[in-house]
Amino acid sequence: MRIFDYSGYKNKTWNCTIINQIGKIHEAKGRQESYLSQKPEELNRLVELAKVQSTEASNAIEGIRTTDTRLKKIVNEKTTPKNRSEKEIAGYRDALNTIHESFEYIPITPNYILQLHRIMCKRNDEVSYGGKFKNTQNYINATDEKGNSYTLFTPVSPFETPAAMEALCDEFNKAVESNELDPLILIPIFIHDFLCIHPFNDGNGRMSRLLTTLLLYRSGYYVGKYISLELKIAESKDLYYDSLYESQVGWHEGTDDPTPFISYLLGIIEMAYDDFESRTEVVSKKLSAYDAVKNALDMKLGKVTKSEVSELCPLLSASSVEKVLARMVEEGKLEKSGAGKSTFYVIKL
Numbered sequence: 001m002r003i004f005d006y007s008g009y010k011n012k013t014w015n016c017t018i019i020n021q022i023g024k025i026h027e028a029k030g031r032q033e034s035y036l037s038q039k040p041e042e043l044n045r046l047v048e049l050a051k052v053q054s055t056e057a058s059n060a061i062e063g064i065r066t067t068d069t070r071l072k073k074i075v076n077e078k079t080t081p082k083n084r085s086e087k088e089i090a091g092y093r094d095a096l097n098t099i100h101e102s103f104e105y106i107p108i109t110p111n112y113i114l115q116l117h118r119i120m121c122k123r124n125d126e127v128s129y130g131g132k133f134k135n136t137q138n139y140i141n142a143t144d145e146k147g148n149s150y151t152l153f154t155p156v157s158p159f160e161t162p163a164a165m166e167a168l169c170d171e172f173n174k175a176v177e178s179n180e181l182d183p184l185i186l187i188p189i190f191i192h193d194f195l196c197i198h199p200f201n202d203g204n205g206r207m208s209r210l211l212t213t214l215l216l217y218r219s220g221y222y223v224g225k226y227i228s229l230e231l232k233i234a235e236s237k238d239l240y241y242d243s244l245y246e247s248q249v250g251w252h253e254g255t256d257d258p259t260p261f262i263s264y265l266l267g268i269i270e271m272a273y274d275d276f277e278s279r280t281e282v283v284s285k286k287l288s289a290y291d292a293v294k295n296a297l298d299m300k301l302g303k304v305t306k307s308e309v310s311e312l313c314p315l316l317s318a319s320s321v322e323k324v325l326a327r328m329v330e331e332g333k334l335e336k337s338g339a340g341k342s343t344f345y346v347i348k349l
Contacts, residue, residue, distance in 0.1 A: 001160045002252055004171040004193065010180040015259065021266040022184050028273035029221055035280060036222075045314045046226040046279065051075055051100075053228035053311075055093050058209045061234050064088045087124040095120040095210050100225065103217040108172055108190075110165045116214075117200055117207055129201040133161045138198050140248075153248050155198035164197050183219035184269070188262040190215065195244060196251045209233065212265070227272040227279070239264060279314055289316050293324040303337075303344045 036043070052075045059065065064085045066074070073079040074090050081087040095116055099106065106112050118131025129135075140153040156164045172190045175181050191208050198204045213224045223229075233240050243264035250256040281287065281295065296312035297304065310321050325345060328334040335346040 001164055001167075002156070002196075003254060004167050006171050006175040006181060006186065006189065007178075009185065009189065014185070015263075018185075018259070018263050018266060021263065021270055022182060024270055025184060025221070025266065025273060028223075028270070028277070032223060032273065032276060039280070043226055043280070046276075048076075049311065049314045050224070050226055050228045051093070051096065054096060054209075054213075054224075054230040055089055056231075057228060057234040058206050058230040059085075059089050059092055061230075061237060062205055081123060084124060084126055087126075091120045091123040092206055092210075094123065096213070099210060099214045099217065103214055106214060106218075108215070108218075109169050110162065113165065113169070113199075113207070113211070116210060117203060120203055120206065120210070127202070132201075133165070133199050134158050134201045136201065138201065138204075140198070152245060153196070153251075155196060161197060161199050165199050168193055168197065183215075183221075184266060185262060187212065187215045187219065188265040189258050191265065192244070192247050192258045192261045196248055216269070221269065223269065223272045223276055227275045229268055229272055232268045232271055236264075236268070279312065289313075289320040290324050290327065292316060293321060293328070297328075297334075297347055300347060303346050305344045 052072055055075050056065075056071050066086050066089060070079065070082075070086065071089065074081060074086055075093050077093075081090045098116065098119055106116070114131045114133070121127055121130025124130070135158050137157060138155055139151045140155065141149050142152045143149050168190070172186065175186055176183070191212055194211060195204060195208050200207065209230050212229060216222070216224055216229075243260040246260040247256060247258045247262075278295075278299075281292075287295065292313045293309060293316070296309055299312070300308075306318075306321060306325060309325065310316070310318055313321060325334060325336075329336050329345070333348055335348060336343065337346060338344050
């Protein structure tokens, strides 16, 4: 079985990209803490938007979807799931809410990870594997350009999984207590090893994203509460899988190098902090609704929808966004096309 030993990483020389990413995230974390202490009550809309986006994106990566209207109702607990996909979505919502509300009371142990998996799966009465380690061998497969499936990586066997998860959690907690490795290095390594073990029959990808949020919260990095990390992963899914594959080579023999996945995940976190700062700019600089939308559109090119503008300006109401867009159409800065749900705006330069 793979031996987990994180002590060697403290002496590893990381490349300039990773060093720069860590430095930028540390600085952004400090700025976020300052902002949260001054304007905590004004961020509720960011939190609610992030919950919807995280629940949608993490499930969509695995092909689990429903309509936008149904999704929002499920996340806000205003409807009952109708099918298996919606039950999976509701389960992810429950697990994410648990992390938001109780992260400081969720230690990193196999039993707590099993319980989180149980919460994620409990809405789906069609499955019986929730909260249990896998009982059949799983494989990480890919499809070539001719449509033929092949195995990229073979995870730990079902027999070895409980011991591997115990060893992984023990080594992670030991590394945290020693305080010799930056959490921003340690967390991606843990998530990478978790995905190589692939401990569940189903839900490993979703669990890895939930655990990423949990570990970041427990280390004081709260950006995932306000900006969806899952959405950013979904938007760069090919890079996500490529970095995992590169990092998995030689994993069973202990000769793997997790650098590609570390750099990828740090990039996701860094982008989330950048988004947090840009989306709170309307409050910190006391921008008018018009200026807030204008700043958001300055970052776009081509066409844009009202919902996309609302996501970029989450502290503005939908009616405020709509009024500004209408004004910009009158001024000739935007051209309105389509009708109803198909409406979009073309940015005029």
